[in-house]
Amino acid sequence: MAACKPQIEKERDNYPCQGNGKVLFIASVYTHLAAFHIPFMKLLQEKGYEVYAAASSAEGHKEDVEAEGVTCWEVPFTRSPYGSANVLAYRQLRALLKEHRFDLIHVHTPVAAFLGRYLAKTTYQGPVLYTAHGFHFYKGAPRRNWLIYYNAERLAAPWTDGLIVMNGEDFDNARRLGFEAGKNLFYVHGVGVDLSKFSTPVAEKGSVRAALGIDPDDVVITCVAELNENKNHAFLLDAWRAFIRRYGHGHLLLVGSGEKMVVLQQRVEQERIPRVHFLGYRRNVPQILRETDIVTLVSKREGLPKSIMEAMAAGKPVVATNVRGNRDLVEHGKTGLLVELGDVDGLAAAIEKLVSNPEQRASMGAAGREKIQDYSLEKVLTEMAAIYDRYLE
Structure with missing residues (x-):
């Protein structure tokens, strides 16, 4: 900065001095x-x-x-x-x-x-x-x-x-x-987060589940995040592959686009990982969350993730990595479950725990909706x- 100062002083008069x-x-x-x-x-x-x-x-x-x-x-x-x-x-x-x-x-x-x-x-x-x-x-x-x-x-x-x-x-x-x-x-x-978009269901055209061929009784787990390295979808797919071997009626929705989309799609196809749906960029996230049972976010780092705030506004339990930002929102055992980065078995077990316990999903979702009022x-x-x-x- 010191080296720049003479030039800055020289050019001071070249800049407008009044804002409008x-x-x-x-x-x-x-x-x-x-x-x-x-x-x-x-x-x-x-x-x-x-x-x-x-x-x-x-x-x-x-x-x-x-x-x-x-x-x-x-x-x-x-x-x-x-x-x-x-x-x-x-x-x-x-x-x-x-x-x-x-x-x-x-x-x-x-x-x-x-x-x-x-x-x-x-x-x-x-x-x-x-x-x-x-x-x-x-x-x-x-x-x-x-x-x-x-x-x-x-x-x-x-x-x-x-x-x-x-x-x-x-x-x-x-x-x-x-x-x-x-x-x-x-x-x-x-x-x-605009709570009005999530608190009161509105008339919407079509069902996300129906469009994807998902049975009304199947459990839907959704991740809303840009498909990039930080959002850590590879870790989520590792856990999903382990989970789906034990539970045959779940669907994973990946909402978002990004540089990793093609790589992740190729992996799902090559490894034949079942019931993974790439939805791309969507403007109807509130509707998708209303038709979701569990929301997950497994980022390596976060500030304060809007996708978790929206999940809580929709009254959904959250499974997230125990990193800064996520843990500011998710209270382990109350509004969702936190897992450690890289713990594939732990992530799969957390998903399975909520999938098998509808009452806990409902109570965590209600607690999340209450907490998120401060983040409106x-x-x-x-x-x-x-x-x-x-x-x-």
Whole structure:
């Protein structure tokens, strides 16, 4: 940073100095913004701000953000910190920030957040908020993650006016980075879940079970997650193969798309793993969950997973890996069951335990529905409105 300072001072006069009611969201991909942040964009629009977004559309869903009246710019970020495309992304974002001045910039996802925070400060933008959807450094993370991501966050801390976290472990790590609770560190209840979509059944066209040829009496286990390495579907398939040998009337629904889809489909076909259904990206997740008996998520790491929140809102028990984020939501033995990463037999046994005990499924589902009230979208919007107001004064 010291080497950049003379150039920054020299170019100070090249940047607009007055804001005109504009807020920018930055993330690596539009998929992330479409899945989690449209309600917050609408909140800011209702407050009278023009909302803009900068991300890569490589994974789609840019049109979903644009449909909400958000001006979207294409910036070719890659998720990997080693991606060469991030050099071009840096240049394009810098050009945008030299042309526009924002009253607030809200950044997400590690790579885009790092570059966005640095460029926001060197182009003299308004305050910068960063939502950490699960730091990539965490208890049990590879040493490489700590070397790269922890040190990156230490470097970026001075460029961060406000840090928003979603789980207890990240809150503790944020304080180690020098952030102070209530001053520039805020704990919110995730990205929120719209309880109205899950609490009252609505008239829907067709049955998911009927479309898939699933008998009404068969047990359905559903995993809603992007098909990538972190979501750990290979581990789930290992356990499913062990479980299905003992129980012949279960179906596993994998909802989501991603880079691992073809590999996972090939494995299911080659190993002849029965009753696994790849549903791809779906917009009718509430309906799928209503027709589900058990929800599972076996990620290697999480921030505060929306899929578990939605499962709890639908009154379903959850089987999840005992990792940060998951255990912030799932109370073992009360709202679901937690299993250790890599414990194939333990995961299969947890699924079997709930499959064979409908009464326990019902009681855990009811407990989850009660707990998730604190994570409602309405509550989170109130929390975020207070944070936005603080920085938009």
